[in-house]
Amino acid sequence: MRTIRPRLLLTAAATVAATAAAAVTLGSGSLPAANATTTATTTASIAGHDPVVATGNGAVRGVSVDGTYSFRGVPFAAAPTGSLRWRPPQPAASWQGVRDATSYGPGCPQAPSVVTPAQLSEDCLYLNVSTPAQHSLTKRPVLVWIHGGGLVGDAGSNYDGTKLTKAGAVVVTINYRLGALGFLVHPALAASPGGPAGNYGLMDQQAALRWVQRNIGQFGGDPHNVTIAGESAGGLSVLAHVTSRSSKDLFQRAIVESGAFALEQEPPAKAETFGEEFATKVGCPDQSADCLRKVPVQTLVDNISTATALIPGVVDGAVLKESIGTALAAGRFNHVTILNGSNHDEEALFTLGGRVVSRGYNVPYTSPVTAANYESNIATALRITPAQAAAIAADYPLSAYSSPDKAFGTLIGDATFACGAAQVNKWTARHVPTYGYEFDDDTSPFIFAPPGFLSVATHGSEMWYLFDLPNAPFPAALNAEQTALADSMRAAWVKFAATGNPSTPAVRWPSSGHNGTVLSLELPGSQVSTDFAARHHCATFAQNLDKVK
Known part of the structure; x- marks a missing residue:
């Protein structure tokens, strides 16, 4: 049985060639292949044992932390800005060379609070991976953490999974669109090309889970042994995926922490009424999608309230075909093992x-x-x-x-x-x-x-x-x-x-x-x-x- 650990490119010199094609599994070697074609050059900053992993979009360089490797600010989808605002997440662009993944990406736009990260941007669809540095004979279980915050605040960077990683899991923490940017339902958005309206934040979470399926094996994780976990609105999100047909096969287990507080989601008509009122508040009385996509992001944040109808989500007919409670009561859910409290x-x-x-x-x-x-x-x-x-x-x-x-x-x-x-x-x-x-x-x-x-x-x-x-x-x-x-x-x-x-x-x-x-x-x-x-x-x-x- 061969040893499996993160698929890394480890350098021991000031300058080395590094490409995804040159990577080999650490179980059979930890340096670029001797005859690999070189198309990118790293610098002295990764001399020694800084971890570099080849993902499907390009190589990323992380940092060693207390017996683990940490990769931060890795894009899992394109920036949901401009014409991509209020559309399902699109694939992230690839890059040449080695991308620095030693710093967290910005959090998604949100009002100031005790959980607001220091940096915010509408370009916020990033995730973080923590994986054991120690060798393993088998691929490790993967725990994907979905943060809480009422669907209006918080960020994946607020949760350091090092201790869970040291207990034996590959831990992934993710961002997703929040507030109006993540959960607004409006008739004009439903009529525009690109898929359903509402629940964009849940779609972002699905995009992160698909990234895990494609890439987590490179970090030593098992894509066939994925647990989604979350607290509060993150726990509610977990339940949404448990009941969503479009989340089927993206995970095998689910941990719900304080998440069973909103089991009845809004019908589209009620959510759209709120969306129309919101559009008027932010200066779009014509109710057009083009107008909404041009509203400054701070205006959107300033006009959303945690007392709105955003927390339960909406039965959109795509991500959620029925409310969470209705689906669970009828047994119409993805039959994965549950830990809930x-x-x-x-x-x-x-x-x-x-x-x-x-x-x-x-x-x-x-x-x-x-x-x-x-x-x-x-x-x-x-x-x-x-x-x-x-x-x-x-x-x-x-x-x-x-x-x-x-x-x-x-x-x-x-x-x-x-x-x-x-x-x-x-x-x-x-x-x-x-x-x-x-x-x-x-x-x-x-x-x-x-x-x-x-x-x-x-x-x-x-x-x-x-x-x-x-x-x-x-x-x-x-x-x-x-x-x-x-x-x-x-x-x-x-x-x-x-x-x-x-x-x-x-x-x-x-x-x-x-x-x-x-x-x-x-x-x-x-x-x-x-x-x-x-x-x-x-x-x-x-x-x-x-x-x-």
């Missing part, structure tokens, strides 16, 4: 800003919550009747919580995230192996505030346990117990990516089956739970929320 106190993050994420939307409420407005806030947030709100409130008596705000946040988090995850597990377990979890380290550092500000397992808290977050506004240091939990989680995530089963020698992880079993990821050690749905009152929500059954 949520965090114990999801809404603690959102209630700090006077909004909650409720069934796919950012919804304002009357703050602070009081005994007098408790039930009316529930009705508003969940879009239900006063009678339904009263029935749900009975399961969350204010006397059981430290404050009305805490009761309200817990209730909305259960309705939206916990019971969404439980429902997805119930649906998918009928057809495929499904593993559930709840992240419940109530001492975990808050991702968006200084240490000590808030210590609960809220939305995004598990990120510190899987990734390094180099651009986080408030770096966190895990203590010894948390580090052990993080090591255990990364081992499980990589084991799942490799085999479809997250069980490790240290932790046995039972499948969800029909009883809704989940693994509670907590300190001092993870525990199996069979009463997850009951603890989060999912039966009550099933009785009182439309389309949650």
Whole structure:
């Protein structure tokens, strides 16, 4: 059996010839072939052991990082600018010579926030690859990370996959178009040549997955063993691909972290109405595609709101032929193995800003919550009747919580995230192996505030346990117990990516089956739970929320 590792061109001299045709697999040699035709020249900057990989578009030079090779800012599609704005992604251009891949590409246009990368550009369809430098006898599992951010913010460069790579996976983090550029639906765009309108961000993700199929073998990864993973809107994106026929065969497994919060997507007519209103706001009252494609990108960003109908996505008839929930309930999805879960106190993050994420939307409420407005806030947030709100409130008596705000946040988090995850597990377990979890380290550092500000397992808290977050506004240091939990989680995530089963020698992880079993990821050690749905009152929500059954 031959050794397989990234298909690299490694140089040991100040100047060497380098072309894709000259590359040979490291298992049988690590230098350009002696008789190779030379068409490009590298420089002294890659002397030594800087990794160079031959991709289908050209060679890329990365950097060595802590026992791994990192390739950053690799284009996987053409810049979606000018006439390509609001069109399906097109192939990236090829290049001659060796492209520098030691710096991240810009993030996609977005409003300023704590997750906004330093550089932004409409030319943003780049990905990053982290691969073990150590030799392997087999190709490694591939984990493709789809970032969250409400489909309006964040970037792949915010997630350093080095620790997951050191656990044994080839990790790919990607960008995709966001906000109006990624998810606007408008009649003029639907009528223009080049494919369907809406869900351009999901199409970008598919383009990245096709790049992985063509190229990841050159980095030591197995294109037939790909896991897509994401958190929040990234997790929702994963579910979209699980249910999308056009994503079939692009991956074999799926990890959904806090992503089952928007299972009903918008019908085209409603989304187009919003699109027409948006076009008028940005100076295109004639509603023409040409006008929209000429609007300055900053104007598009300034006029989009996280309270819009963009988060759930749209049933466009191409990427999504039906809503995610409808497809999963009927068993009409790509039958891949699923790892799916949520965090114990999801809404603690959102209630700090006077909004909650409720069934796919950012919804304002009357703050602070009081005994007098408790039930009316529930009705508003969940879009239900006063009678339904009263029935749900009975399961969350204010006397059981430290404050009305805490009761309200817990209730909305259960309705939206916990019971969404439980429902997805119930649906998918009928057809495929499904593993559930709840992240419940109530001492975990808050991702968006200084240490000590808030210590609960809220939305995004598990990120510190899987990734390094180099651009986080408030770096966190895990203590010894948390580090052990993080090591255990990364081992499980990589084991799942490799085999479809997250069980490790240290932790046995039972499948969800029909009883809704989940693994509670907590300190001092993870525990199996069979009463997850009951603890989060999912039966009550099933009785009182439309389309949650």
